[in-house]
Amino acid sequence: MTARGRCALSIFFALLLGSFPALAQTPSPPAERQILIKEIAVQGNRRVQEAVILARVGAKIGSPFVANRTAEDIRAIFSLGFFDDVQVKVEDFEGGVKLTYMVVERPFVRDIVFAGNKKEDSATLQEKIDLKLGSVYNPVEVNRGADKLKEFYEQEGYFEVGITPEVEKLPDGDVTVTYRIAEGRRISIDKIVIEGAQGLTPKQVKAAMETQEREYIVLRGTVQRQKLDEDVDRIIQLYNDFGYVQARVESSEIQVDREKARATVRIVVVEGPQFKVGGVDVVGNAVLPIEEIRKRIELKTGDVFSRSKLRDSVKNITDLYSAVGRASADVVPNTLQDIPSRLVNLVFEINEGPETYVERINISGNTRSEEKILRREIPMAEGDLFTSQKLARAKQRLTNLNYFDKVEAKTVPGSSKDKVIVNIDVTEKPTGLFSIGGGYSSQDGVLGTLDLSQRNFLGKGWEVFLRLRGGENLQTGTIGFTEPWLFDRPLAAGFDIFNTRRLLPDYTVESLGGDIRLGHPLGEYSRINAVYRVSQDRISDVNELGSPQLISQKGTHLTSLVGVNLSRDTRDNVYDPTRGSTASIGLDFAGVGFGEKFVRSVAAATYFQPLPWLEHVLSFRFTAGYSFGWDKDPVPLFERFYLGGSNSLRQFKSLQVSPKDNTGTRIGGNSELLGTIEYQIPLFFGIKAAVFYDVGQVWGPDIAGGAKIDISDLRHGVGAGFRWNSPFGPIRIDYGIKLDQRKGESFGEFNFSAGSSF
Structure with missing residues (x-):
């Protein structure tokens, strides 16, 4: 019963x-x-x-x-x-x-056992079923679990799988449920057949699918039922983007050859006629002029209709309204098909809604950071006009602090239609670092390291650090402090004290000094920074029979320098950018009151462009620098331009690209150009592969034989490497090859570095 x-x-x-x-x-x-x-x-x-x-x-x-x-x-x-x-x-x-x-x-489930599973671990299988330990035994739930396991295995390509549930009743009335699994072989896709494709080629249709044919060891081509179902939607979307608005997938079948463990995927499409865009109308707009709205519509009369461009147009119009405080604006795209004429007439129906204001900003998850250091990064306050752009910028700025593992910025309706509540939820991450270790740099050889730093000291946003390096060619110590919001104003202030000894091929430089830094934003993405630096630099270990210029600079030099830098940064993530750009121009003036007298200017720009497949990123970098001495003083050797090494011309060793005097000694240049194109491909565990092209050169106007900048003398190189944002900081490994190898030069160079690349 x-x-x-x-x-x-x-x-x-x-x-x-x-x-x-x-x-x-x-x-x-x-x-x-x-x-x-x-x-x-x-x-x-x-x-x-x-x-x-x-x-x-x-x-x-x-x-x-x-x-x-x-x-x-x-x-x-x-x-x-x-x-x-x-x-x-x-x-x-x-x-x-x-x-x-x-x-x-009723009996309780005392234990759940998976028997026979070799390709999938038991923990993964347990996650796929609803039956849990200690739950009330229900035969229907047990059978449902078997069905879900079979579905999971088929999604992973195991179409021969057999799942048999067994229930053992224990003496106390409870039960043990055992799923006996015969996994079978993973079925690979031998061929994908597209039938009915005429307006588009089968190759185009296959390219839109995530399911792929087996190609040696590169693509396994496994059959996954869920992925194939999603591919049906992708195919329809592809056809919709080429004007085939009536296209449909008649059938999608998987034909399995169990003897060969191979499968053929057969997809039948019905394309229908291709439609173009007829009329494009906008109704309901009052706040914004129709001309401004039309600029945001990506479909024009006569264009082949595209569903993706229609969605993008709706987003563009919505963003346009959000930028003027109408975050609740609703845009409904009505598509009216004129079948005899094969036209799609578009009517964008706009409900502008009221201006939306911020009722409240809630911040949660900041277990260590003071709330004010989060609020000051949010470009809006209670009572301000709300825009989605401000919300996105708030998330970006909080992410760029690098204090949090996760940042979520969302809104919920407020107490009335014209108000929203902004909820910011963060997950704190460790911001301190203490490490003692060793490493290797292609520039400085074997290094011993000590790092003690805190990016968010006492939860107040202060940055303090102590860095010590000791190696074959470099010994350095630096201590620094930065207050990003001095007196609770967006004025960054800080100082550094440093002591460095570097052994170069032709001489040794010892530097002792410090600087004071100030910075202030100019708008949302730009800022101006100023620095005053005082240093004592000593050049020694100079060959008395060597370069006259080098001998003339032997001894102690004092430098009193004021620098100003104007920059703009729109990158989505300053630590791992995928889109956006940077641009900066800086001017250093040395000789303020005493010391060496020179002027140096450097301009730099970077650009990051994500590519619409597999999260690849293409980046460009350009740097130009020029310097000169004044009051008859030359630019000191240690302040001149050199190229080569990581983040430079990677086909050369560090500081290897430099003008030479008559003795063949590299003595640095007064001007430089550097350009880089890099293509990054994500691999696994945060590791990325990169291929690059570097071009650049250094010139010196006060050096015999190098009086003018000669573009034809640019050095060219290509190479490849790896990038990894490790727990100890970004790591780069590159090998660059000279495309214009000259007599006496190596074919290429290996470079290793830790630090941000752009």
Whole structure:
């Protein structure tokens, strides 16, 4: 008998038993004495607590006994889902009645076992089913789990899989559920056949699919049912983007050859006619002129209709309205097909809505960071006009702080239609670093390192650091501090103190000094920075029979320098950019009050462009620099331009590209050009492969034989490498090849570095 049948029978007996005390009474007038409930008990429960059961019943001790209510109590107990049978016994007790609810608990699932699974681990399989340990045993749920496991295996390409559920009853009544799995072989796709494609080629259709044919070891071409179902949608979307608005996929079949463990995917498409854009109208606009809206519509009369361009047009118009505070604006694109003319007439129906204001900004998840350091990065406040651009910028700026693993910026409706509540939720990540170790740099050889830094000191956004490096060619120590918001204003201030000793091929430079830095934003994406630096630089270990220019600069030099830099940065992520650009121009003036006298200017620009496939990124970089001495002073050797090494001309060793004097000594240049094109491809675990082209040169106007900038003398190179944002910072490994190898030069160079590349 089913549980439903047992429930009905129990209710019948409850009604019958409930009538016994009444039947035992002598018939009386309507004012009959009420029978009270004197005791309530539960029998048969092993795991389900009595309090849980009694919380569901309406009968209470001291209340009148009503037979119909007892029947309702049985239904309520059944609804818990823990019992196979529920009955009630009603008996006389101390001048009233005693109710005893007798239950038979369903078995519980004591254990779930997966047997025979070799290709997929048990933890993964457990996640795919709803049956859980400790849950009430339900045969329907067990069979449903087998179906889900079969579906999962088929999605992974195992079409021969067999799943058999077994249930073992234990002595105490509980059960162990075992799924016996015969995985079989993974079926590979030998061929994808596209039938019915005429307006588009089968090659175009296949290119839009995620399902791929097997190609040696590069593409496994496994059959995944879910992926194929998604490909049907991709094919329809492809046809819609080429004007085939009536296109449909008639069928998609997987034909399996079990002997060869191969499959053929056969897709039949019905294209229909190609449609073009007819009229394009806009209705409902009042705030914005129609000419401004039309500029955002990517479809024009006579164009081949494209569903993607239609969606992009809607987004463009919505963003346009959001930029003027109409974040609730709704744009409905109506498409009217003129079948005889094969035209799609477009009408963009706009509901502009009211101006939207920020009612409240909620910040959560900042367990360490003070709330004010988050609020100051959000370009809006309570009462401001809300725009989606400001919300996106808030997320970008908080991400660029590099204090958080995750940043979510969302909105919910406010107390009225013209208000929104902004919710910012962050997940803090460690911002401190302490490491002692060693490494290798192609520029400085073997290095011992000590790093102690904190990017968010005391949760106040302060950055402090101590860095020590010791190696064959470099010994340096630097300590620094930065307050990004001095006096709670967007004025960055900081200082650095440094002591460095570097061994170069022809001489040694020892530098001791410090600087004071200030920076202030100019608008949303631009800022101006200023620095004052004082340093003492000593040149030693010079060959007395070597370069006259080098000998003339031997000794101690003092530098008092003021620098100004104007920059603009629109990158989506300053640590791992995929789109956006940077541009900067800087001017250094040395000789403020004392010391070396020179002027140096450097302009730089970068651009990042994501490509619409596989998250590849194409980047461009350009740098130009020029310097000169004044008051008859030359530019010091250690302040001149050199190229070569990581982040430079990677086909050369560090500082190898430089003008030479008559003795062949590299003494640096007064001007430089550098250009780079790089293409990055994501691999796995955050590692990226890169191919690049570098071009550049350094010239020196005060050097014999190098009086003018000669573009024909540019050095060219190509290469490849890897990028990894490791827990210890960005790591780059590159090998560059000279395209214009000259006599005495190597074929190429290997470069290794840690640090941001652009």
